[in-house]
Amino acid sequence: MSQITPAQQLFDLTGQVALVTGASSGLGRRFAQVLAAQGAKVVAAARRSDRLQDLAATSPNIVPLAMDVTDTAAQAGALDAAERGFGPLTLLVNNAGIGGGGRIVDTPEAEWERVMRTNVDSIWHLSRAFAQRLIARERSGAIINIASLVAHRVGMSSASYAISKAAVLHMTRAQAFEWARHGIRVNAICPGYISSEMTDDYLASPAGQEMIRRVPQRRSGQPSDLDGTLLLLASSRASGFMTGAEINVDGGHALA
Ligand SMILES: NC(=O)c1ccc[n+]([C@@H]2O[C@H](COP(=O)([O-])OP(=O)(O)OC[C@H]3O[C@@H](n4cnc5c(N)ncnc54)[C@H](OP(=O)(O)O)[C@@H]3O)[C@@H](O)[C@H]2O)c1
Known part of the structure; x- marks a missing residue:
């Protein structure tokens, strides 16, 4: 029988170098801090550099990186x-994302393109x-894609946003399938409604309060509600046999 690994070691990320996109606020900021607290070196990326500087000041394990994920030509x-910050990357958290407009018939062409470029093309x-870097170096690694509860359900948010998140889930499966042989695990988190700049106005509105009453746990989430799932998927000791998985963290909302 193999030995039992203490939980502290199971989630220890010492030696990992992570890139977290959308780290200037909300979930991404929290993800960067949680990974850094478990020993990972974290490159925190977004467009608002001032926010990233503030974040980097909270931990010696975090460095800021000004980056627009829609600028694909600049991604290499x-x-x-x-990698100049902390060395070769081993973990990528594709978190940057934006919401969309309203009904399909009212959504301007530019809005659709903006949502797809930010939420799908960038990933x-x-x-x-x-993955090309890891494969060339013959190194293993992990990708965590942030999808959404609405990847499975339409009518809860704008159609463009829901469609983009469904694409994120299918991309997760395709990436996981293709890169498993290279030791790259790819998994997705599907958060329900979590307090952030993206959702706070809605959650405080009458419609948002009504929605919360339909969540089985009768509450919205906090970014900290995702800590355990993030660490599970980030740690190859904890989830080395998991790839292509999607985990709902939604207070039971998907059941309602
Ligand atoms: N909160 C929820 O209830 C919820 C539920 C399900 C899924 N999600 C997903 O979780 C992720 C984070 O959302 P959040 O709730 O934390 O929202 P948020 O507070 O608005 O954060 C979004 C982040 O994405 C970054 N971003 C947006 N466009 C970008 C671009 N072109 N280039 C680089 N970074 C960009 C923003 O940074 P800059 O503006 O500084 O670039 C910001 O850091 C999103 O993918 C969202 O769809 C959220």
Whole structure:
């Protein structure tokens, strides 16, 4: 029988170098801090550099990286810059994302393109570049894609956003399938409604309060509700046999 690994060691990320996109606020900021607290070196990326500087000041394990994930031509350079911070990347958290407008018939062309470029295309390009590096170096690694509860359900948010998150889930499966042989695990988290800049106004509104009453746990989440799932998927000791999985963290909302 193999030995039991103490929980502290199971989630120890010492030696890992992570790139977290969308780290200037909300979930991404929390993800960067949680990974850094478990010993990972973290490159925190987003467009608002001032926010990233503040975040980096909270931990010697975090460095900021100004990056627009929609600028695909600049992504190879951004990965080079990320690796100048702490060395070769081993973990990628594709978290940057934006919400969408309203009904399909009212959604301007530019809005659709903005949502797809930010939420889908960026993950395609960044994950591909990250995997190419790992494969060339014959190193293992992990990708965590942030999808959403609405990847499975329409009518809860804008159609463009829901469609983009469904694409993130299918991309997760395709990436996991193709890269498993290279030791790259790819999994997704599907959060329900979590307090952040993206959702706070809605959650405080009458419609948001009504929605919360339909969540089986009768509450929205906090970014800290995702800590355990993030660490599970980030640690190859904890989830080395998991790839292509999607984990709901939603207070039971998907059941309602
Ligand atoms: N909160 C929820 O209830 C919830 C539920 C399910 C899924 N999610 C997903 O979780 C992720 C984080 O959302 P959040 O709730 O934390 O929202 P948030 O507070 O608005 O954060 C979004 C982050 O994405 C970054 N971002 C947006 N466009 C970018 C771009 N072009 N280039 C680089 N970074 C960009 C923003 O940084 P800059 O503006 O500084 O670039 C920001 O750091 C998103 O993918 C979202 O869809 C959230």
